Amino acid sequence: MSGAEGDAGDAEGAGDAEGAAVRTRGLTKRFRSGQVGVDGVDLLVPRGAVYGFLGPNGSGKTTTIRMLLGLVSPTAGSVELLGTAMPGGGAEVLPRVGALVEGPAFHPYLSGEANLRRLDAADPTSAPGSRTRRIGAALERVGLTAAAGKRYRQYSLGMKQRLGLAAALLRPRDLLLLDEPTNGLDPQGTREVRALVREVADAGATVLVSSHLLSEIEQVCSHVGIMSRGTLLAQGPREEIADEGTTEVRVMTRPDQRAHAVRVLSGLGLDGARADGEVVAAPLGSVAVEKVAQAVVGDGIDLLGLEVRRPTLEDVFVRLTGEGFDVAR
Numbered sequence: 001m002s003g004a005e006g007d008a009g010d011a012e013g014a015g016d017a018e019g020a021a022v023r024t025r026g027l028t029k030r031f032r033s034g035q036v037g038v039d040g041v042d043l044l045v046p047r048g049a050v051y052g053f054l055g056p057n058g059s060g061k062t063t064t065i066r067m068l069l070g071l072v073s074p075t076a077g078s079v080e081l082l083g084t085a086m087p088g089g090g091a092e093v094l095p096r097v098g099a100l101v102e103g104p105a106f107h108p109y110l111s112g113e114a115n116l117r118r119l120d121a122a123d124p125t126s127a128p129g130s131r132t133r134r135i136g137a138a139l140e141r142v143g144l145t146a147a148a149g150k151r152y153r154q155y156s157l158g159m160k161q162r163l164g165l166a167a168a169l170l171r172p173r174d175l176l177l178l179d180e181p182t183n184g185l186d187p188q189g190t191r192e193v194r195a196l197v198r199e200v201a202d203a204g205a206t207v208l209v210s211s212h213l214l215s216e217i218e219q220v221c222s223h224v225g226i227m228s229r230g231t232l233l234a235q236g237p238r239e240e241i242a243d244e245g246t247t248e249v250r251v252m253t254r255p256d257q258r259a260h261a262v263r264v265l266s267g268l269g270l271d272g273a274r275a276d277g278e279v280v281a282a283p284l285g286s287v288a289v290e291k292v293a294q295a296v297v298g299d300g301i302d303l304l305g306l307e308v309r310r311p312t313l314e315d316v317f318v319r320l321t322g323e324g325f326d327v328a329r
């Protein structure tokens, strides 16, 4: 795992920093109120990554994404998108960047389709001749074809999110920055967003996608960054981050045999063996799981089940912060 504390050596290991799609150094935002929303964040999103930008509500994800896009000016620190310094290089690089951020400028009385038409027409680099086809394709990709003619103000939150995504996808992008794209979507919509993220990544784009719901996004990410209270606690390839957690063995026995099972596991050198609800659990360490099974059965305990539980990102998050992650809406 790359420590987020500006450990350049580790951070380079997460990808070629020169070829990073997003690179920030010491990115900081102090609001007028004096509150520090983002504090010294060194983001490194390698090209081609799907980077899950994870953290509970209020941890600083939106403010960071807004600073990446030049919508909020940092108090300190620097931003590079696709190798170009922001905000100075915005005119050059932003056409290659699609963004979904809260409150996009959609007109409430125009239909979804008419809104996209306006946005597309405002883009000096988009060809008018292919506009209708481009808009139709974007609406189709986000599943809004049927609601294309409905006024924006009549859209549900999920439909608004989809239209925001369609706007981000109006043209081919090298980088997509999506702030909470699954907000307001039902499970089916959430699955569709994941599929869409996979699709644009497969086509070669880099995607940074924020979420306060780990479970919604974790499976689609190649990399993750974990935010808490304005700081980036960890970032790197997802597998490496998850490996920082502890693999546990969980033994199911009859209730009257649990204390006995705890003793057997402790006898194998598994420190921290304990009865945990219906099971007896312990960090597995370097002990092979079959040894655990043999020892339990060998000592006359009825082994009703055995599970090896690999650490999830949520376990890692809880260990790093001492706090729970939002797991439900």
Ligand SMILES: Nc1ncnc2c1ncn2[C@@H]1O[C@H](COP(=O)(O)OP(=O)(O)OP(=O)(O)O)[C@@H](O)[C@H]1O
Pocket (backbone or CB within 6 Å): 031, 032, 033, 035, 036, 037, 038, 055, 056, 057, 058, 059, 060, 061, 062, 063, 064, 212
């Ligand atoms: N304009 C502002 N003025 C003062 N404080 C702000 C402002 N914008 C955000 N904050 C504060 O900065 C912190 C980070 O907010 P931010 O919206 O970046 O978090 P987030 O991780 O995106 O959360 P969420 O998932 O709820 O959007 C919060 O404590 C928030 O209240």
